[in-house]
Amino acid sequence: MNTPIRVLVAKPGLDGHDRGAKVIARALRDAGMEVIYTGLRQTPEMIVNAALQEDVRVIGLSILSGAHNVIVPKVMELLRGKGMSDVIVIVGGIIPDEDARNLVQQGVTQVFQPGASLDGIAKCIREACGGQHDAI
């Protein structure tokens, strides 16, 4: 039997608009993944610690406030510092194209902009996990 992919869905920053994060969490759960939702106002430190403790393969960050250029690099830096560079990071939110390219250069697997499909996000996670979740 496949081991389900474990995903941490996190909502960093001060913004409280959690509709997107909650919809993604439900959709990934329906797609057979194990989802841990952090709740609101998580600092990069809290997110990386939760990822470590929960032993997740994937971190999904939902950011609508425009603070992504400060928050995401911090998360990537903390992951590197803890030797967790193999954790897959995806970002969803209102992220301009130029910023999205920069975030990918910093190691983010994919940035999902408004209108992205739930199926597309689940597929991206499965591909990025490259079948490693198929351990016996």
Added chain:
Amino acid sequence: MAKADHPARKFESSSGIPVEPFYLPGDDSLNPPPPGQFPYTAGIHETMYRGRLWTMRQFSGFATPEETNRRYRYLMEQGQTGLSVAFDLPTLMGYDSDAPEAVGETGKCGVPVSSLEDMEALFEGIPLADASVSMTINSPAAPIWAMYLVAAEKQGADLARLSGTLQNDILKEYIAQKEYIFPPRPSMRIVTDTIEFGARHTPRFNPISISGYHIREAGSTAVQELAFTLRDGVEYVEWAIARGLPVDSFAPRLSFFFNAHNDFFEEVAKFRAARSLWAKVMRDRFAAKDERSLKLRFHAQTAGCTLTWQEPHNNVVRTAIQALAAVAGGTQSLHTNSLDEAYALPGEHAATLALRTQQVLAHESGIAAHPDPFGGSWFVEKLTAELVERARGLMERIDGMGGMIPAIERGFPQGEIAAASYGQQKKVESGETVVVGVNRFAGASGNGKPLETLRIDRAAEDAQCVKLRRLRAVRSGEAVARELGRLRRVAESETNLMPVLMDAARAYATLGEICSALADVFGRWVETPSV
């Protein structure tokens, strides 16, 4: 031939109310009395927009108080008739611009106001005695209002003549928008303090705007928007009455704020239903006598969540249809969204186009000539009655839980909204709900992105932090400490907080210092995460 519609397509409103192929004259009891008569289904005034057009009030704020002040003056030169302040996230959460929590967020989603100095800069050259100013602020509404009132006093304005609206609706923060600081009960005490202060000192100012907008944006149905908003309204009235205020001393100044969403006829019916539900609640539940206590006045904003990133010019069309529903539904004031809002805060060109959309409706479409243009439509009357019925049922369920605070504590409205929102997204995924340019008719060339979007650079944040450091150096630290000490003591007592908050504002205590002093007494609210 055109491709057949989605096979699963059911004909129903966005809230799941069945839509029949046609309607026949039915129950005469569905036909409401004329506009201006109880329960005001057809409108709160007899003549509506013939007497006075709705207020065109575009929500705006970004970067710094000085830059936002320039945008306000520009919008007023373009014919906007009311101001509406969008605060940034640190301000909405009660943090100063230079707090560690504010890094990267200052000036991004709105304007930062950390002290009286910022408030004065925001309204520099705008006489507050003559302006009508709406402020979208909730958990820190009381200290921000205190700064506003002091700024107005310093301009020489008479508080009794000030007109405007404070959003100040904390309940929908726990339910939907999640910008809360303190737990529900102390928060309700603060809101009640503002309602009481308003009833005594600022009789022309709306101390609260009870908001369904954010509930709908979080993914609720129209029925849930109606029921949760009006039930929140009931809660505020109960708290004010428990404070000892006679209902007719404050109820005429309660105002509402609804979403104008896509489903045109359901939205028109929703605004009509809201008026009729509220009038009956106020008469039957609270024995209000003053006609003004019975009349639901509201602001509407077109639905931000319907704006698409793909083919953004289509957003102009969506916004125009939603705005038409708000006007046909009898709104008192309106914000129309800008086409670029799925990308960023509005640029000047997009903001002007949004205002022009309202002006075309007001002056070219003819809609303003009739108070209730869809009244008497067998379809709209039936939809209105159905919405009243369903919303009343949901309000009664919350009564059964002991009111809105226990309902919030057990996560009831939050869970209902999350379930509705996921259901809607699945319909978009399956194609049952069509989003033009996204899941149907996508991929047209030449209908691409807007030419320019507003970018807020870090310079705004840096400028704010420098200004704040300078303020802390020049003000009297002793006076600030004294006022913050008094604030803590008043917070522990049952005395109204507004006068001491105004004294703290006069001493240039910052928003962060004030909210932190209040949190020392009231604690901070943390939501248990649930999906």
